[in-house]
Amino acid sequence: MTFRSGFVAIVGRANTGKSTLLNALVGEKVSIVSEKPHTTRHKLLGVLNGGGFQAALLDTPGYLRRGRDRLDAAMKRHVASALAEADLAALVVEPRMPGDVELAFIEQFKTAKARALLVLNKIDTAAKSRLLPVMERYAQAYPFERIVPVSALTDDGADLLTAELAALLPEQEPIFPPDLLTDRPASFLMAEIVREHVFAQYRDEVPYDVAVEVEEFERREGRAPDLVRAVVYVASASQKRLLIGSGGAAIKQVGVAARPALETLAGRPVYLELWVKVNPHWRRKAGFVERQAG
Ligand SMILES: Nc1nc2c(ncn2[C@@H]2O[C@H](COP(=O)(O)OP(=O)(O)OP(=O)(O)O)[C@@H](O)[C@H]2O)c(=O)[nH]1
Numbered sequence: 001m002t003f004r005s006g007f008v009a010i011v012g013r014a015n016t017g018k019s020t021l022l023n024a025l026v027g028e029k030v031s032i033v034s035e036k037p038h039t040t041r042h043k044l045l046g047v048l049n050g051g052g053f054q055a056a057l058l059d060t061p062g063y064l065r066r067g068r069d070r071l072d073a074a075m076k077r078h079v080a081s082a083l084a085e086a087d088l089a090a091l092v093v094e095p096r097m098p099g100d101v102e103l104a105f106i107e108q109f110k111t112a113k114a115r116a117l118l119v120l121n122k123i124d125t126a127a128k129s130r131l132l133p134v135m136e137r138y139a140q141a142y143p144f145e146r147i148v149p150v151s152a153l154t155d156d157g158a159d160l161l162t163a164e165l166a167a168l169l170p171e172q173e174p175i176f177p178p179d180l181l182t183d184r185p186a187s188f189l190m191a192e193i194v195r196e197h198v199f200a201q202y203r204d205e206v207p208y209d210v211a212v213e214v215e216e217f218e219r220r221e222g223r224a225p226d227l228v229r230a231v232v233y234v235a236s237a238s239q240k241r242l243l244i245g246s247g248g249a250a251i252k253q254v255g256v257a258a259r260p261a262l263e264t265l266a267g268r269p270v271y272l273e274l275w276v277k278v279n280p281h282w283r284r285k286a287g288f289v290e291r292q293a294g
Pocket residue numbers: 013014015016017018019020021032033034035036037038039040041060061062063121122123124125150151152153154
């Protein structure tokens with residue numbers, strides 16, 4: 001039997017559900033999700049293994065506005081490099097007519113080596129009668145290999161999408177061992193989990209430019225829990241006060257909420273130590289952006 005494998009770059013406007021889709025396809029929480037645009041800051045690999053195929057899915061940061069500051073510049077570079085190394089690009093869109101960001105991606109497809117398919121996501125939010133005209137417009141804009149309507153939230157269409165992806169991959173041996181889920185170290189995933197819970201707890205009170213770094217992840221033996229020391233970086237002293245809350249109650253709540261997912265990842269009990277530090281210029285410090293977006 002022939003085996004198919006390859007890289008699939010998941011690209012699109014911010015907030016269209018790319019990370020939700022990656023998690024739905026892989027069947028595990030690999031990439032964090034939030035209601036805010038620009039949640040994903042990193043290129044992230046999730047491996048989908050199926051009968052006779054392996055799809056290496058690359059989640060990418062979404063576009064919203066272009067060229068706004070250095071963080072956006074780093075995002076752009078990552079999207080471009082994801083496209084360059086991919087066999088297949090999946091453009092994830094919402095059920096509405098293409099806008100500037102979608103057309104910019106289509107322009108990039110014209111010169112990229114990757115074949116492109118369109119994923120029309122969030123179909124649970126639109127009447128069926130609204131989907132067809134959108135699909136027709138996209139088909140006119142670019143000769144997509146396939147146009148697949150899905151809901152990453154309800155899993156509707158996910159099996160069909162998996163089959164379509166597999167069929168479009170080149171014939172070759174698997175790229176990764178079958179037990180590999182992602183290429184990121186545990187400390188990276190842990191920092192992302194904490195960031196997700198900061199977003200979820202503070203919602204619009206916290207700007208999206210918080211950053212989280214796991215400074216220490218110490219695996220322990222016996223009954224001692226693993227130690228995770230994470231730092232949440234914020235832009236100002238007032239944000240720091242807000243995050244910590246009265247007597248530390250708010251940040252403690254983040255820890256309580258994040259710990260179960262950390263323990264699932266570590267496979268054993270975790271002691272989580274959370275610190276909040278002010279670093280007002282982290283977005284403009286290239287080194288920090290690279291670390292965050294790298
Ligand atoms: N109703 C509905 N909501 C969805 C669906 N897929 C994703 N969402 C929601 O859309 C929001 C954004 O999802 P993400 O997966 O973080 O989107 P993203 O494209 O990765 O966003 P960035 O990383 O910021 O570019 C979240 O609130 C998701 O729950 C869907 O199929 N239906």
